[in-house]
Amino acid sequence: MSTTAVAIAPDFADILAAANRISEHVHRTAVHVSRSFNDLVGAEVFFKCENLQRAGSFKIRGAMNAVFSLDDSTARRGVVTHSSGNHAAAVALAAHERGIPAYIVVGNNAPRAKIEAVRRYGGQLTLSEPTLAAREETARRLLDSTGGTFIHPFDDPRVIAGQGTATLELLDQISGMDVILAPVSGGGLLSGTAIAAHGVSSAITVYGCEPDLANDAARSFASGNLEKNVSQATIADGLRASLSERTFGILRQHVNGIVTVSEEEIIHAMRMFWELFKLIIEPSCAVPVAALLSRRMEVAGCRVGVIITGGNVDLHALPWLRNSSTL
Amino acid sequence: MSTTAVAIAPDFADILAAANRISEHVHRTAVHVSRSFNDLVGAEVFFKCENLQRAGSFKIRGAMNAVFSLDDSTARRGVVTHSSGNHAAAVALAAHERGIPAYIVVGNNAPRAKIEAVRRYGGQLTLSEPTLAAREETARRLLDSTGGTFIHPFDDPRVIAGQGTATLELLDQISGMDVILAPVSGGGLLSGTAIAAHGVSSAITVYGCEPDLANDAARSFASGNLEKNVSQATIADGLRASLSERTFGILRQHVNGIVTVSEEEIIHAMRMFWELFKLIIEPSCAVPVAALLSRRMEVAGCRVGVIITGGNVDLHALPWLRNSSTL
Numbered sequence: 030m031s032t033t034a035v036a037i038a039p040d041f042a043d044i045l046a047a048a049n050r051i052s053e054h055v056h057r058t059a060v061h062v063s064r065s066f067n068d069l070v071g072a073e074v075f076f077k078c079e080n081l082q083r084a085g086s087f088k089i090r091g092a093m094n095a096v097f098s099l100d101d102s103t104a105r106r107g108v109v110t111h112s113s114g115n116h117a118a119a120v121a122l123a124a125h126e127r128g129i130p131a132y133i134v135v136g137n138n139a140p141r142a143k144i145e146a147v148r149r150y151g152g153q154l155t156l157s158e159p160t161l162a163a164r165e166e167t168a169r170r171l172l173d174s175t176g177g178t179f180i181h182p183f184d185d186p187r188v189i190a191g192q193g194t195a196t197l198e199l200l201d202q203i204s205g206m207d208v209i210l211a212p213v214s215g216g217g218l219l220s221g222t223a224i225a226a227h228g229v230s231s232a233i234t235v236y237g238c239e240p241d242l243a244n245d246a247a248r249s250f251a252s253g254n255l256e257k258n259v260s261q262a263t264i265a266d267g268l269r270a271s272l273s274e275r276t277f278g279i280l281r282q283h284v285n286g287i288v289t290v291s292e293e294e295i296i297h298a299m300r301m302f303w304e305l306f307k308l309i310i311e312p313s314c315a316v317p318v319a320a321l322l323s324r325r326m327e328v329a330g331c332r333v334g335v336i337i338t339g340g341n342v343d344l345h346a347l348p349w350l351r352n353s354s355t356l
Numbered sequence: 357m358s359t360t361a362v363a364i365a366p367d368f369a370d371i372l373a374a375a376n377r378i379s380e381h382v383h384r385t386a387v388h389v390s391r392s393f394n395d396l397v398g399a400e401v402f403f404k405c406e407n408l409q410r411a412g413s414f415k416i417r418g419a420m421n422a423v424f425s426l427d428d429s430t431a432r433r434g435v436v437t438h439s440s441g442n443h444a445a446a447v448a449l450a451a452h453e454r455g456i457p458a459y460i461v462v463g464n465n466a467p468r469a470k471i472e473a474v475r476r477y478g479g480q481l482t483l484s485e486p487t488l489a490a491r492e493e494t495a496r497r498l499l500d501s502t503g504g505t506f507i508h509p510f511d512d513p514r515v516i517a518g519q520g521t522a523t524l525e526l527l528d529q530i531s532g533m534d535v536i537l538a539p540v541s542g543g544g545l546l547s548g549t550a551i552a553a554h555g556v557s558s559a560i561t562v563y564g565c566e567p568d569l570a571n572d573a574a575r576s577f578a579s580g581n582l583e584k585n586v587s588q589a590t591i592a593d594g595l596r597a598s599l600s601e602r603t604f605g606i607l608r609q610h611v612n613g614i615v616t617v618s619e620e621e622i623i624h625a626m627r628m629f630w631e632l633f634k635l636i637i638e639p640s641c642a643v644p645v646a647a648l649l650s651r652r653m654e655v656a657g658c659r660v661g662v663i664i665t666g667g668n669v670d671l672h673a674l675p676w677l678r679n680s681s682t683l
Contacts, residue, residue, distance in 0.1 A: 061408075081388075307412065307637075309636060344627060349671065349673075
């Protein structure tokens with residue numbers, strides 16, 4: 030899919046450089062804690078609140094790093110992506126901030142809120158049929174006609190390095206961390222998280238967390254081969270992608286294990302988090318929260334960091350209302 | 357209703373003393389800002405986030421100040437209140453922290469969540485018929501039998517002084533404030549807010565904000581007499597009480613005006629705040645937010661502080677879902 034990115038992984042120096050590059054363009058987000066939650070899970074848990082980040086998610090970190098890595102003449106031709114989620118809004122905002130065009134391909138069934146977010150930040154929308162193949166083909170045509178740069182939501186070392194800056198910040202804000210958890214979808218965030226964590230201290234244990242209904246990472250770890258998700262059914266709409274060769278390679282090197290949770294656990298954890306922290310988190314963020322509540326990892330007495338990834342939720346379709354009879 | 361409190365107002369020194377007394381028992385809450393919101397209202401707005409406070413609201417400040425003001429022999433007999441809202445949970449937690457009993461009278465129609473909050477903090481519940489008269493009578497019997505101290509939700513100088521510490525903190529966190537807004541119900545928070553603001557600077561303008569459907573303060577200001585709310589219909593369930601002689605006296609001296617907003621404006625402001633800030637706020641908090649959006653006050657170019665009072669919301673009964681057809 031074009032771009033100069035070869036299948037390499039960023040290293041810790043790339044994350045340090047990204048942090049420097051994007052510092053003026055992203056918030057240094059707060060870390061929230063709750064005594065009640067700590068009592069429940071028997072650990073000291075520090076939530077890095079990227080739901081309070083610009084454009085509502087950590088995705089702005091990778092997008093800013095990618096967009097501000099481009100040389101001027103390349104940048105001028107604009108950037109292209111075909112994610113319909115938080116990455117699309119992030120790329121639109123990053124491009125706006127650099128003063129270059131962002132061409133965003135969105136499936137014609139995408140939620141209105143996602144489309145509005147892209148528009149709000151000045152992104153130029155192109156609608157396509159709602160399949161991945163159709164979106165990729167539309168993006169390819171846009172790349173051909175504009176000479177722009179494709180910014181993949183996760184399979185890009187610049188994006189991975191940008192996402193890693195959240196963990197770099199967290200480890201600067203909180204000392205003596207033993208364990209870090211992040212959700213895993215395509216693996217960009219978890220790759221950046223793990224590289225950043227081990228750049229700071231090789232003693233930190235890193236876990237990925239994913240829904241049972243999108244457990245490609247757990248299956249890939251188990252089989253040693255890159256497995257793909259076959260269902261899009263999880264309510265954690267940010268976690269439906271599958272790993273790439275690049276991210277799988279990074280995770281095998283740096284990640285200690287993958288923990289999976291059920292849809293019921295995700296919904297329960299999400300609602301509990303809203304009630305306890307008074308912070309709006311997406312279903313995807315609730316996956317590591319659910320993993321902690323499930324006690325499927327050894328974290329007793331540990332200092333645990335959790336990357337809370339985003340807060341963009343459809344307030345008219347909350348999962349505990351749709352599923353209230355099962356809770 | 358017993359207690360040693362006479363009908364006096366606290367002064368700025370009482371608020372300073374309260375801040376000192378409760379500092380170990382309450383959070384120094386964060387101040388949140390949003391560029392998008394500022395653009396919308398044409399002012400720089402600083403939200404003091406007491407929804408992130410212990411027990412989920414500013415009420416813990418007044419409760420802690422009242423409970424920790426008691427001498428040991430008085431304290432030992434316990435404290436009594438008959439609020440069913442955030443004040444009840446706050447009194448229960450404050451008493452728990454001092455190691456004394458809290459006797460909480462709750463109407464037998466109170467929402468389960470409110471009752472659970474009181475129980476969680478170790479409060480001893482007594483159910484009564486759901487009228488104010490019945491709750492007062494039950495509280496009176498408890499006071500007689502225990503020799504405890506009544507802690508009124510707002511008509512108490514210790515409570516008012518405690519609530520004022522939120523503004524003291526805000527003005528320490530943010531310099532050069534021109535205007536401060538707080539919702540007004542019984543007037544305890546607004547009284548403390550105004551005394552604290554004018555203790556710091558007499559140049560600060562203070563507005564109270566209330567629902568059209570519970571506009572006793574606006575009517576009292578207009579008539580010069582203490583007026584009462586006749587309806588309990590507003591969705592801002594924390595703002596249904598009416599001023600007392602004490603709080604009305606304080607407000608007449610310190611508050612520049614009362615702004616009222618409609619139910620539709622409250623619901624719109626609440627949802628917008630959730631989407632923009634990713635923070636859960638109660639309908640009551642949305643009243644000053646709605647007042648700013650309505651532009652019914654002169655705040656162009658000002659630095660405006662807003663006390664966000666609490667985040668205890670029934671996540672199964674969100675107002676934009678109940679009223680979605682009207683929005």
